[in-house]
Amino acid sequence: MEQLxxxxxxxxxxxxxxxxxxxxxxxYSALSLLIMFFHVAGLYVxxxxxxxxxxxxxxxxxAILVLYLFVVMLLNLKHDERYHRQWPVAAAVGAILALEAxxxxxxxGGASGARPAAPETAVExxxxxxxxxxxxxxxxxxxxxxxxxxxxxxxxxxxxxAKKDLSGESLQ
Amino acid sequence: xxxxxxxxxxxxxxxxxxxxxxxxxxxxxxxxxxxxxxxxNATNINFVAFSQSLHNVAGQVFVFFALTVxxxxxxxxxxxxxxxxxxxxxxxxxxxxxxxW
Numbered sequence: 001m002e003q004l005x006x007x008x009x010x011x012x013x014x015x016x017x018x019x020x021x022x023x024x025x026x027x028y029s030a031l032s033l034l035i036m037f038f039h040v041a042g043l044y045v046x047x048x049x050x051x052x053x054x055x056x057x058x059x060x061x062x063a064i065l066v067l068y069l070f071v072v073m074l075l076n077l078k079h080d081e082r083y084h085r086q087w088p089v090a091a092a093v094g095a096i097l098a099l100e101a102x103x104x105x106x107x108x109g110g111a112s113g114a115r116p117a118a119p120e121t122a123v124e125x126x127x128x129x130x131x132x133x134x135x136x137x138x139x140x141x142x143x144x145x146x147x148x149x150x151x152x153x154x155x156x157x158x159x160x161x162a163k164k165d166l167s168g169e170s171l172q
Numbered sequence: 173x174x175x176x177x178x179x180x181x182x183x184x185x186x187x188x189x190x191x192x193x194x195x196x197x198x199x200x201x202x203x204x205x206x207x208x209x210x211x212x213n214a215t216n217i218n219f220v221a222f223s224q225s226l227h228n229v230a231g232q233v234f235v236f237f238a239l240t241v242x243x244x245x246x247x248x249x250x251x252x253x254x255x256x257x258x259x260x261x262x263x264x265x266x267x268x269x270x271x272x273w
Contacts, residue, residue: 010183013183013187016260017190018190021191021194021203026200026202036210037213040216043220048222048224051232052235056240057270059239059243060209060213060242064209066208067247068202068250071202075257090193090196094192097192105182107218109197131229132236134235135229140233151244154244155246158250158251161248161251161254162254162255
């Protein structure tokens, strides 16, 4: 049963991500990315990461994708040629990377069976949200604050970049 | 019947590779940003799978941070796209060669 769910989610995730790259219309690409986000959220539920599944749906599917669709519809794109003129170079680079990935998977790592015996923070016994919040507000408090600073900087940067006039006249 | 970790790593590699190919071959800058999202999601799948496998919640915390960075990246990236579209009236990456040798 678990394997059935995994293979369903994995198949849809892989298929939707290929469609994101291959489809001609950016709106269809964004919508197949939406399907992919929902199935990644489902995969998180099967991995007992319920909080992250909810955050995935709210942030990725709710906020980020709406932003993408907004920009796609704002710019009102014509259908361009899909691929680069330099796609042979890209294909060569991709072939080399594929070869590297194949070699790395073929050469088995020696540490595949070794698991750390004493984990730092155990997940069991506590709900997922409680465990995550406990670690986030104690061990990772400083990175958490830095993340909020990054969001502030990104917000200000996006407003400045998307302003109509950058010459300073509208700033007065 | 539990799923072996290698299945998740394989799925993540496939999605990451699809995103990489998308960044390399597409000309539409919005699709390039969507492909970057694909790669971020692939790493997130890896993080959560290892977090479950090692019984360590730190991996999920890092997914949380990756999500934050992805949101910031999208906001700034789309602002840049809008500014580019306003300046050049196109979002085709072949047209932007000012900094290219």
